[in-house]
Amino acid sequence: VDQFRSVVTDSCIGCGSCVSACAFGALKMEEKKVIYNSKACMACGHCFAICPKGAIVFKEFTAEQADALKTEAQLQNAIQQRRSIRSFKSELISQEDLKKLINVAKFCPSAKNTRTTQFLVISREIMDQIQFDIASSVNAKLAEIQKVQDIVFRGAKQMIIAIQPSENSEMFRQDATIALTTIELAAVSEGFGTFWGGFVHGACMKNKDIAKKMGVKEGFDVVGCLAIGVPNIKYQRPVLREDMEVEFM
Ligand SMILES: Cc1cc2nc3c(=O)[nH]c(=O)nc-3n(C[C@H](O)[C@H](O)[C@H](O)COP(=O)(O)O)c2cc1C
Ligand code: SF4
Ligand code: SF4
Structure with missing residues (x-):
């Protein structure tokens, strides 16, 4: 796992959504401040994707950059917006x-x-x-x-x-x-x-x-x-990641 340099900026309102979305216990809330433990972090980006205020800078990526990825192309959006969902409603899919x-x-x-x-x-x-x-x-x-x-x-x-x-x-x-x-x-x-x-x-x-x-x-x-x-969680934006390694031979 890459070293994840998460920065919670001043726009944080202390809502705790990022803490709930972190499946790896890398975030906790102390006195309305988000405390980050890089050792537990899997760099999944769910905190970045869920923040309603776009207050998290994930690696070098900002929420504005991720928001700009939204497109009219349905398949592209489904690919970008997909997250591993780990919180479900009780209703069943028929x-x-x-x-x-x-x-x-x-x-x-x-x-x-x-x-x-x-x-x-x-x-x-x-x-x-x-x-x-x-x-x-x-x-x-x-x-x-x-x-x-x-x-x-x-x-x-x-x-x-x-x-x-x-x-x-x-x-x-x-x-x-x-x-x-x-x-x-x-x-x-x-x-x-x-x-x-x-x-x-x-x-x-x-x-x-x-x-x-x-x-x-x-x-x-x-x-x-x-x-x-049926997801019981809503992400605001895609997670930005480094480009794939490609070589043309
Ligand atoms: C083959 C494979 C197995 C996985 N197994 C689990 C699993 O057992 N439990 C889990 O919560 N997530 C599992 N994941 C999800 C990954 O943790 C997740 O894809 C990764 O952290 C990136 O997050 P994202 O899918 O939301 O982009 C698995 C993903 C893959 C591709
Ligand atoms: S989701 Fe965003 S606004 Fe809410 S606590 Fe986390 S960083 Fe702050
Ligand atoms: S990137 Fe994933 S594992 Fe790391 S703090 Fe955010 S939600 Fe938790």
Whole structure:
């Protein structure tokens, strides 16, 4: 993680939104002042994106620069505005809407056009049954935290699980990432929120029993997990990041 040089400027009104939006405990409020702990910071930029006053300078980027990125182009906006959402309302997305979203993957590229990715949507009931198995599979510390805070599922009520035949090689597995990424952008453009369930995915790869409890069939592997729901948080602007490294050879 880059050294994150966050500066809270004088326009701060002490509303605390940035503190609530920080999933990594890097911000706290003391006497109406935001205190920043660079050691805990993941440089995700959520504090910068949420601040109603544009009071945070993130790395060298200002809120004005980020606000200027807003465009009329819908897809571009969905890409820029997408954030990993870790706060959800209690309402569920209907099966009909989920099917519509998942079916955008029909239009995705697929290695050799084999289209071997299938999807499961798991409910909160299943998440509750497997949350501690997942947390312990990551590490003992997470297992302890999970008892008091839902770090594994971040309060999501539904999760889309992409599965593929276990014999698929890496090239075919890429189909699932493409599909989930496309589903994610479609979800954002419909006003839903998502985050990638890396803990869940990792645990399923380590421990097949967890995958089985989620309903994954014999002979199939979990190849990607996307939590989805109605966001209970609103970001004001995209996060600006350094340009990607590109070389023309
Ligand atoms: C493969 C992958 C796995 C991830 N796993 C988790 C996870 O288990 N929990 C979580 O809260 N966020 C997870 N994330 C979200 C990242 O932390 C997030 O994308 C990053 O901090 C940048 O923030 P942004 O997505 O809001 O731009 C994951 C992202 C990816 C791509
Ligand atoms: S969100 Fe902005 S205004 Fe609110 S406390 Fe954080 S820096 Fe201050
Ligand atoms: S960049 Fe992300 S992790 Fe760092 S303080 Fe802001 S919200 Fe927290």
